Amino acid sequence: KQEVTQIPAALSVPEGENLVLNCSFTDSAIYNLQWFRQDPGKGLTSLLLIQSSQREQTSGRLNASLDKSSGRSTLYIAASQPGDSATYLCAVNPKNTGFQKLVFGTGTRLLVSP
Amino acid sequence: DTAVSQTPKYLVTQMGNDKSIKCEQNLGHDTMYWYKQDSKKFLKIMFSYNNKELIINETVPNRFSPKSPDKAHLNLHINSLELGDSAVYFCASSQEDQPGNTIYFGEGSWLTVV
Numbered sequence: 001k002q003e004v005t006q007i008p009a010a011l012s013v014p015e016g017e018n019l020v021l022n023c024s025f026t027d028s029a030i031y032n033l034q035w036f037r038q039d040p041g042k043g044l045t046s047l048l049l050i051q052s053s054q055r056e057q058t059s060g061r062l063n064a065s066l067d068k069s070s071g072r073s074t075l076y077i078a079a080s081q082p083g084d085s086a087t088y089l090c091a092v093n094p095k096n097t098g099f100q101k102l103v104f105g106t107g108t109r110l111l112v113s114p
Numbered sequence: 115d116t117a118v119s120q121t122p123k124y125l126v127t128q129m130g131n132d133k134s135i136k137c138e139q140n141l142g143h144d145t146m147y148w149y150k151q152d153s154k155k156f157l158k159i160m161f162s163y164n165n166k167e168l169i170i171n172e173t174v175p176n177r178f179s180p181k182s183p184d185k186a187h188l189n190l191h192i193n194s195l196e197l198g199d200s201a202v203y204f205c206a207s208s209q210e211d212q213p214g215n216t217i218y219f220g221e222g223s224w225l226t227v228v
Contacts, residue, residue, distance in 0.1 A: 102149075
């Protein structure tokens with residue numbers, strides 16, 4: 001059974017710092033891995049999607065890496081801003097289902113202070 | 115122009131009532147989902163429909179009945195509401211002509227049962 005873990009559960013940094021969020025999963029048989037952002041009282045916004053054949057994806061100040069063999073992904077945020085404050089969720093799409101049945105981690109709550 | 119829209123956003127109701135949450139997507143996707151986020155913020159899939167047919171049905175009480183009148187709509191009806199049904203319910207959609215496409219989420223429906 002696929003399980004996804006995110007560390008740390010919460011992170012507080014001053015503005016301008018570079019930071020790394022970690023995600024690990026137990027079964028490497030996945031189609032892809034997605035990083036989402038969730039703001040309080042809001043839905044989920046997809047940030048980056050990494051296919052199983054890819055090693056990393058970049059979007060602006062965000063860079064996500066995937067090491068499928070070791071069951072790990074990292075989300076790197078450069079030059080953090082207060083607007084980056086949110087909960088970041090990692091989700092894998094397991095290969096055994098045929099259709100998207102995302103398995104989510106419990107999230108990392110990020111607070112960037114001015 | 116919202117891609118995945120859910121109504122209502124907030125719903126407070128008494129135990130034993132029956133309620134529905136509606137979801138519509140204007141992305142032309144063929145697959146829609148319902149996810150539940152519990153009080154511990156853990157997100158888990160409930161149902162998935164592909165071209166109006168049920169394809170994923172997790173171990174959800176049969177008080178929950180999804181209905182897909184067409185590819186663009188997936189409604190969730192809940193009978194005999196219980197306190198434990200209080201959660202945030204997210205609708206989502208994706209195009210599954212090939213596995214692993216990006217999944218798009220709605221903004222969630224906050225259900226509180228009192």
